[in-house]
Amino acid sequence: MAVEKLFESENFLIVNKPFDMYINSDDENEKNTVTYHVASPDSHLSSSLFPLHFVQRLDYATSGVLCIAKNKSSAARAGKLFEKRLTMKYYLAVVRGHVAFEVADIEFNVGVDPTTADSSHRMSALTTSEASERCLQSRHAHTRALRLETGYYDNRPVSVLLLKPVTGRRHQLRVHCSAVGHTILGDYTYSGTRDSMPHRMFLHATRLVLPLPEEPLDIQTAEPFFSDPKFSSKWRSDTAYYKYRNKEDFKGVCDILNKSYVIGVQYKMYKM
Known part of the structure; x- marks a missing residue:
């Protein structure tokens, strides 16, 4: 199932997550993830060459808008807004x-x-x-x-x-x-x-x-x-x-x- 990109800039990637899809997985063979479709499968790990930072979460069964930060500083700024x-x-x-x-x-x-x-x-x-x-x-x-x-x-x-x-x-x-x-x-x-x-x-x-x-x-x-x-x-x-x-x-x-x-x-x- 395709992952639609809704917005992209230097700092953020926002996608429309399909229902019944994981955001990420530590199993390198798992292909039913957002990260597999929009980046490298290990992009949610800090060891990745191009790490992504999920500033919010959606359940496996929930679909819709999902915000992903492309760098730590953007993740911190967005994270503070969610926290407050x-x-x-x-x-x-x-x-x-x-x-x-x-x-x-x-x-x-x-x-x-x-x-x-x-x-x-x-x-x-x-x-x-x-x-x-x-x-x-x-x-x-x-x-x-x-x-x-x-x-x-x-x-x-x-x-x-x-x-x-x-x-x-x-x-x-x-x-x-x-x-x-x-x-x-x-x-x-x-x-x-x-x-x-x-x-x-x-x-x-x-x-x-x-x-x-x-x-x-x-x-x-x-x-x-x-x-x-x-x-x-x-x-x-x-x-x-x-x-x-x-x-x-x-x-x-x-x-x-x-x-x-x-x-x-x-x-x-x-x-x-």
Whole structure:
């Protein structure tokens, strides 16, 4: 599967990562990686002649905008923006069920699921004080969500959401969606291995804003789901609340999600 280059300069390479692809691998024979497609297979190692620096991560199953720095100084500048939460990341997700809210803030702590602590494959949300034994080393996590459309996938109710992670915990969006009862479509791990029929997990990093003083970046991909015949052939719309499928409309809904809570919207706060 090809890796599309969205932007390239002296300092950064930004690509559209396909779903079900690793970012890198220590196995020199592994070809299903971003680094294999855009550089030498060992480019994620400091010993490489042309090392790359990943200033963010995307899960194996998640597709979308991935920022790669070409040198240490650029990686440090971008890393500080992520650390100080000055970047803005926007994801398109299709989740199971029709959500009742228009806008939601999800602020459940995210920690390690002790049943997979040795492998770190799965995280957990701290939804009640009694759940602390099932959520180790938890840290504050915050996700904002905007309902874009409801419909049906394979005759089962689903919703299209715009997600903005305010914090950057491992598996945060997947864990938070699952914790509020709307697991991401095709998320095998957080559905308890039940959601295995869709051909992919429907979570896509659609837009990344990096306010670098010398090189401000606002990178966006095309809409990834409705242009996929495997999805669109099984999709039936119910209610469209916003236009979002072209790039300008998507920026518009990002602006809506950036606003503070406004009286009159169907708002929900999820917090322990």
